[in-house]
Amino acid sequence: MEHIPVLGIILAGGKGERLSPLTKQRSKPAVPFAGKYRIVDFVLSNFINSGIYSIYVLTQFKSQSLLQHLSDGWQFSNLLKNQFIIPVPAQMRKGAQWYQGTSDAIFQNIHLLELAMPELVAVFGADHIYRMDVSSMVAYHQEKGAEGTVAVLPIPIAEAVRFGTMEVDQDWRILRFLEKTDNPPGIPGRPGWCLASMGNYVFSGEVLKEELQRDAADENSSHDFGKDILPWMTNNHVLYAYDFHRNVVPGEEKNRGYWRDVGTIEAYYEANMDLKSAEPALNLHNLDWPLRTAEYHVGPTKFISDAQGHQGQAMNSIICEGCILSGCQVIDSVLGRRVHVQNGAELNETVVMDNCRIGPGAQVRRAILDKNAVIPAGERIGYELAEDRKKYHVSETGIVVVEGRRSRIPLSPVTI
Structure with missing residues (x-):
């Protein structure tokens, strides 16, 4: 069995403009998904589960939520110096400008490659x-x-305008x-x-370093x-394509090739639904390939009756921890943590992020x-929808997006 030093670099600076208003206060990798996770959790979990423990996360736009x-x-202990997940904000080390492109993001931090001297570098996005x-x-x-090596998957030609595409020979070497x-x-x-x-x-590693330097001078x-x-x-150079559909993840033998670009409100909504x-x-309950995230100390979810005896109910839904469903109905929905759905309220086909409050008798679909x-x-x-457009963002297909309030930061009091 061969042991190869691999440095993981995650490009997590995407604006996610097509996901607005969900990216109004955060970058795309920080957008919540599937109730309790963030989009960035998927690439981080893939790295950790694959044995890549030396990881830099390059950030740029609206990075506070992600940081x-x-x-x-996503913090390791400091006992093992070769195991780390370190966020790297844009530092303008090569001039007074933001990252100009995906390769420039790494070039502006090329000192990280020089310090690590990795045999291989895995450069992955954080958007999918x-x-x-x-x-x-x-x-x-x-x-x-x-x-x-470039990870690839087959797509309809009609969608190619959004992606890089390539021609390969019979051995999957990239020709164009x-x-x-x-x-x-x-x-x-x-x-x-x-x-x-x-x-x-x-x-x-050495080839990447040389190419970044050559490109930066162009x-x-x-x-x-x-x-x-x-x-x-x-x-x-020798460049190959890697067929994503040949990749087998433990516990996912039946669901090979699941990959979603959730870069629009519609795509994000459908992936959650x-x-x-x-x-x-996508099986969130695969213990052989766990999906990790930040855990919060909240109480268990509970379903209670209102004063009239109407029981809180949820059907065909995901309900994360800390929720309280009181005399309400939740159908075909995804609820994050600490969501309170009050008496007589109805949720149908709705994605609800953490700490939301749905008042008595409210109806949301x-x-x-x-x-x-x-x-x-x-x-x-x-x-x-005509009324909704006066107060909320409504997508082309009629999905209503309700913006939340900014989170308060608790401060420690000083005793005087």
Whole structure:
């Protein structure tokens, strides 16, 4: 059994503009998902479960929520110096400017590569929902003698304009890499389909360092992996594609290839709604590949009757810890932690984040309630979209997004 030093770098600086208003006060990786998790928890869990324990998380836009989450839930002890998860905010070490692209984010922190001198570097995004055994991709990279490996999955050609696409030979060596083109190379034998980059890469450490330095000196470059680094490497290095569908995660043998881009309100909503089904495509209860997050000390969930004896009920729903359901009905919904649904209220097909309050008699359907949202007694949301648009954000397909209140930060008193 071979032991290979791998440095994990997570690109977690995405704005997530298409997810607005959920990204109004946070970056996309910090957006809550599936009740108690954050989007960034998926890539972090994949790294940890794959045996990658040396991780830098590069942040940039609206990073406070993400930094707080990493502090609350993703800290190792300081006993082993080669096991760490360290957030790295943009520091402008190479000039007075933000990161200009995905590769520039790493170039501006190239000192981290120089200090670690890793044999391999796993560069992954933090924007998607999936499970992946990264060690299998690392083994494939070594087996092929690759200098760079790109995780790929087949998508309809009609969707290619949002992704990097590529042409490969019979051995899956990449012959061409095209970023966000409307005319991608197709997959032989699969008309209408192409290979899309997942934005997840494994590089040989020295090759990555050399390529970052070369690209940084190119004034015509946009300093992006998809637009600049990978097309260049295709012609000058050994670059392979790794088929995501060959990746087997323990406990997920029946659900190979689950991957969701939750970059729009519609995609985010539908991915959450799928979780409440009897056999969801993403199994949150897989103990062989645990999904980790920050844990909070809250009480257990309880269902109680109101003064008239109406029992709090939930059907086909996910209810996280600390919730109180009092004489209400929750149907086909996903509730985060410490949600209080009061007497006579009804929730239907709704995503509710932590610490929300739904007042007595309120009715909410096909909606997303951001953290700390308060729904007044008797309020109706999702029934008259014209009225909803006067107060809330309504997506193109009629999903209502209710913004929450800012969280208060408790302060320790000073005794005088």
